[in-house]
Structures are given as structure tokens and as C-alpha cells.
Amino acid sequence: MEEENGKQEPAAEAQEALLAGKFKSVDALVRAYGELEAEFTRRSQRLKTLEGAERKGEEAHPVMDDDGLFRAVSENAAVKARVLDDYFRSLKGVPLLSATGAGVTAPPKKPRSIREAGALALGFLKNNE
Secondary structure (H helix, E strand, O other), X not given: OEOOOOXXXXXXXXXXHXXXXXXXXXXXHHHHHHHHHHHHHHHHHHHHHHHHHHHHOOOOOOOOOHHHHHHHHHOOHHXXXXXXXXXXXXXXXXXXXXXXXXXXXXXXXXXXOHHHHHHXXXXXXXXXX
């Protein structure tokens, strides 16, 4: 509302200053308040669920069964690749397959003396009896 000399009333100026700081209009302010209220309701419901689970001595978050977890991982290629990569990195020893998919063979044992050759041959003969 403007006065006769073209200046706004002090109440209108205060309202514009409030809106100019963060919100472009009263509708934007109302919409933001609604979103804030909805988020508060969601968090309050989640807190109530957590408190109820704590009183019952249960886990605070739902646990997926094996089938549900398997299905969730199988449907997401990025998660599947990460799980497999972590698993293979955790394995110790000789890898089962190389990066190309070909089997990995152990390097040949080459005896350095006649005595080592005899021990290798004797071990081979004993294992194949």
C-alpha cells in the first residue's frame, strides 16, 4: 500500500525486507514452510520408530533377508562390481583367474642340483601312487 507521496507504509516495507532476504514472495514462504513441516513430521515419525525399537530391544533399522539383499545387489551393477572387487581383494594367496579369465599356473620348479631333482622326482612318485 502506498501513501499519497509515493512511499510505502512501514509495515509493507518490513514485509518486503523479510521476503527479500530469503523468499521472493509470500507463496514461496508458504511453500517452504509446508516442506519444513513435512520434513519435521517425517523425522518425528522416524524418531518414534527408533525409540519404540529401542524399548523392545530390537535393531533400530529393518534387516533385509538374504533374498532381498541378494536381489537388491544383483539389480545394481555398480554395487555388484564393488562387492565382488572387495571380496577378491580380501582373498589371500594365488588368484583363481587372471584379469583375462585364463587360469593362473604356478611357476615351474627348476631344480638347481641333482639332489633337488631327485627330491622332486621322489615327491612326485610318492604322490602318484
